[in-house]
Amino acid sequence: MPLFGRIGRPGLLGLAARTAIVAGTATAVTGGIRRRRRNRYETEQQSLAYEEQQRQDQVDAAAAKAAQDASGTANAQPAPIPQVPSSAAAVPSEQGALLDQLKQLADLHSAGALTDDEFAAAKAKLLG
Structure with a gap:
């Protein structure tokens, strides 16, 4: 009979150690997936917010230009309306x-x- 180690099935301590290793690995993998998803979501949200801000800036610039044009043409004659038969x-x-x-x-x-x-x-x- 050998002095060190067992032959056959692992003991209770070996089974608990193996379970802990598997569970720790699963937790680490799941955490990495969550982290990547969260980073991807935040990046997409920042991108969407940037695009929305760019659109809003364009709308604001167009509105300011229209207001400036309207105030500049308020004293002038209005543009003639094209005639349609x-x-x-x-x-x-x-x-x-x-x-x-x-x-x-x-x-x-x-x-x-x-x-x-x-x-x-x-x-x-x-x-x-």
Whole structure:
């Protein structure tokens, strides 16, 4: 009979040590996965926040430019509104042009270059 070691199944102490090693390894791997996921999520959130800030800066710059243009043109004559021939049977290209002009009017109105009354009159003139 050997003096050191056992033959056969490991004893209770060996089984507990093996279990502790497996559990520790699993915990370390899980922790690493969580850390990588958290870092990836934070990076994505920072990227999204940066992009949103860039978009907001562009909107603010456009609004400031529109306000400056509106205040600069307040004393000047308003730009003439393009005339669109009104007919009951408009061809598709004329309808597209009319839609484009209405969109331009809406953009000017939303930018503050046209008042509500000016917008309504220009729209009625186009649709009239």
